[in-house]
Amino acid sequence: MEKHEIAVLDIKVGVMGEVLGSTGYSYIDMYELPHASLDAYACLVINGSSDQEFLLKHKAVIENFLDQGKVVLFGGQLFRPWLPGGSDFIPRTIHSHLDYHITVAKEHPIFEGVDPSELTYKKGVAGFFARGHHPVPEGAEVLLTLPDGEPTLYIDRSSTKGTLMVSSGYNLLGYRDGDSTSLIGERVEAWIEQEYKQLQEGVPSR
């Protein structure tokens, strides 16, 4: 899989922490989604600053994409039912910075050697990563959690014939720096490639 087989729905505005700029990925103006041909792509990345009314109106496009054995990444706060298996975001009541603490709930190659406190804190300040969660669909694999076990990152292979990776913070492709977090972005790319390959092996050719 080549980098350009990852398509980012372009929100046409600079938002910190989201996947933007010259990454080697393909970019599709999000309002062109219903007209764009998605055949060439293995993965669709949907930013948190996307128009969820529009995505709801065109949810079939995303379902169809997944049902071809492909991968969708979303990071943000859901409030409309457009994402297969998705539930509305539930904010965590914050009393102190401890409420933002991230735990790796399940060992996964993406987080091998990653210090979770480096996900929670930037320059000693907490809260950039996740401030709440989405209840997960049945069968989801939970990778990261908040202090009371609220899942902030899950993988869903049950809701469609494809795979979703859903974060209540940023999607993780943007992680390219830090002491222990610098490899996360490329590992997510490798994970997408592997996931796509496995899915395609299981999908009857059209």
Added chain:
Amino acid sequence: MRKIAALYSGLSYQNRAWNEPKYRKYIADIVYVPDMGPESLAGFDVVLLPSRLHTGLLMKLKPLLDSFAAQGGTVVVFWPNDAEQIVPNQNWEDRPTNFWWWLDKNAKSGIEQRNPGHDLYNYITLQDATWHYHGVFWPQGDVVPLVETEDGGAILYVDKSSTAGTWVVTSLDPEFHYGSYFMPATERFLDGFLPWLAEGEL
């Protein structure tokens, strides 16, 4: 009370900020930008533009905002993408955002109050407008600055001279932070700013 149209482009933080009951009561209608037509702003006194609007939507909005202001309406702009194109009679200067100024030992935000007797300051304090900013405006016309950087770049100002209407312009993005459950000063800002827009002296 002025009739405020809060523009909305389906983003989660706009949804939360505009629908919060303590803010919603000051908003006459939430208007979804992709569905807007030439008459969508008819009957409103104030149009409130959130930050981070898709550039294609902004270009579609521009003639509507210009004609709204030409008819005497009030346009309120939170940290605009493509500021040069949207806000009249000013030069925008992008500045690298310092998210961390308050961690320094002799913490100083570099943000200063102007016109302390202005009615806005019956609703908010300078501290309520102090988090970080993404750039400054250099207005060309006769405007009322309310918050500036030390070197005189405008962070919040009112411009009644460049058009027949009123432009309330800021490089702050309170609805993004409040709506993303992030940064308490932004809530205090909105707590005062929206009642001021609805009822105060602009």
